[in-house]
Amino acid sequence: MVVVNGQPTDLISVHDRGLQYGDGLFETIAVIDGKAQHWELHMLRLARGCERLSIPFPGTEQLAADVDALAIDHQRHALKIIVTRGASLRGYRPPDSPQTTRIVYSLPWPDYPATNAEHGVTVRLCSGRLSSNPQTAGIKHLNRLEQVLARGEWGDPAIVEGLMLDNHGNLVEATMSNVFLVANGHLHTPDLSSCGVAGIMREIVLRECRSAAISVHIRTITWDDVWQADELFLTNSLIGLWPVRRLVTPQEQRDFAAPTLTRELRARLRDSLPDHVA
Numbered sequence: 001m002v003v004v005n006g007q008p009t010d011l012i013s014v015h016d017r018g019l020q021y022g023d024g025l026f027e028t029i030a031v032i033d034g035k036a037q038h039w040e041l042h043m044l045r046l047a048r049g050c051e052r053l054s055i056p057f058p059g060t061e062q063l064a065a066d067v068d069a070l071a072i073d074h075q076r077h078a079l080k081i082i083v084t085r086g087a088s089l090r091g092y093r094p095p096d097s098p099q100t101t102r103i104v105y106s107l108p109w110p111d112y113p114a115t116n117a118e119h120g121v122t123v124r125l126c127s128g129r130l131s132s133n134p135q136t137a138g139i140k141h142l143n144r145l146e147q148v149l150a151r152g153e154w155g156d157p158a159i160v161e162g163l164m165l166d167n168h169g170n171l172v173e174a175t176m177s178n179v180f181l182v183a184n185g186h187l188h189t190p191d192l193s194s195c196g197v198a199g200i201m202r203e204i205v206l207r208e209c210r211s212a213a214i215s216v217h218i219r220t221i222t223w224d225d226v227w228q229a230d231e232l233f234l235t236n237s238l239i240g241l242w243p244v245r246r247l248v249t250p251q252e253q254r255d256f257a258a259p260t261l262t263r264e265l266r267a268r269l270r271d272s273l274p275d276h277v278a
Contacts, residue, residue, distance in 0.1 A: 002105040003069045006062075016101055018084030021092065022142040024101075025049040029079040030237050030274040031106075036067065036079060037274060038237065041200045046083065049139035054094070055085050058102050066104040078107040078238055082142070110238055116160065117266070117275055120245030120259065121234070123174065126150040126162040130172045132194040140197050147175045159248065161234055163226070166195055171221040174234055177242075178202040182231035182261045187216040201235035204272050205265060212268060214261075227254060233262045240273035241266050 002010040017023035027046050030037040043060045050057040063081060082103040088095045128150040136143070150162050161174045171190050173179055178199040180189045187209060192198050209216040226232070232244035243259040266273065 001070050001072075002103065003066050004103050005101060006066055006069060008069070010105075012101060012103070013087040015087040015089070016084055017086060017088055017094075018082065018101060018142055022144075023053075023094070024055065024082060024084030024142045025053065025140055026080060026082045026142060027140060028237060029081070031072070031077050031079050032274060033075060034072075038200050038204065038272070039064075041203060042081075042237075045140065045198070045200065046081070049141065050083065052136070052139055053085075053141070055083065056098060056100050058083060058100060063102065063104065066102055070104065070106055072106050076109045078109060080105055080107060084142070112239060112275075114275070116242050117240060117273075120243035120256070121160045122158055122246040122248065123161040123163055123232075123234070123244050124154060124159050125247070125249045126153055126164050126175070128153065128164065130164050130166050130195045132166055134194055137195050138192050138198040151175045160242075163247075165223065169223055171223065171226050172196040177234040177236040177239060180205065180233050180235065181221065181226060181229035182259075183225065183229050185215070185261070187214060187261065188221060188225070188229075189216065189218055190221050191218050199235060200237050201240065201272075204269065205235055205241070208265065208268055208272075214265075229256075231256055231259045231262050233259065233265075238274055240275050241269065 001008060004012055025046060027042045029042050047057045067079065084101040085094060086099040086101045128146060130146055150164055153162065161177060163174050163179065164172055166172050171179060173196045178189065180187055189202065190196065206216060234242045234244065243262045244256060247254045
């Protein structure tokens with residue numbers, strides 16, 4: 001079921017700026033036992049994104065009512081919320097008084113193997129690069145064409161993710177997740193002030209590290225840093241936290257040892273991860 005502006009329908013105007021220009025934002029939320037996980041953090045990021053793009057934020061209460069209107073009764077699913085600037089006449093200039101479009105719908109829970117979290121995954125290096133744009137960095141806007149092209153680079157089901165670099169050759173993120181690395185006992189994650197999405201699970205990991213006095217550095221991460229790391233792991237709201245077991249490039253591959261700090265973090269974050277329910 002899909003709810004658009006509070007009504008049960010899957011139709012939007014062909015003039016909607018989300019369709020025409022990718023002029024909007026979205027959130028993907030894990031729902032477990034009927035509860036939207038980390039709802040407040042998702043709403044805070046959405047509100048900040050709306051402020052950055054000068055799109056009126058529909059309000060947490062309105063979006064919660066839209067979710068309730070779905071009347072979903074299955075135990076576990078993924079919830080997607082899209083907010084666009086709404087419909088307008090031809091031209092890039094935003095309307096002075098936009099009438100936002102709210103789209104809320106449910107998706108089946110992804111069929112991720114349990115071994116991804118337990119034993120780690122294989123990832124590859126993508127050839128496509130992410131463009132720098134501080135104006136949209138960090139927010140989850142609808143312009144995902146770079147990720148679409150990167151994900152189209154491989155079809156091997158054994159490879160679950162692709163790492164993406166910026167135009168300077170520095171690590172930013174993966175196609176659908178954020179990336180952390182462990183080097184010499186310290187945790188590192190890319191600075192996202194120029195591009196990339198500041199993920200909700202990334203924020204949860206950073207908060208846990210601060211509360212547990214685990215050293216974490218947000219900085220520029222070169223490809224050499226990635227290749228020489230002791231551990232790598234991925235995060236997002238649906239996968240939770242996955243260790244990287246193997247990294248492949250067109251020229252070579254690298255296997256990682258047992259993910260000690262990664263497993264410690266998984267244990268600390270157990271109740272915050274979407275796979276904590278059997």
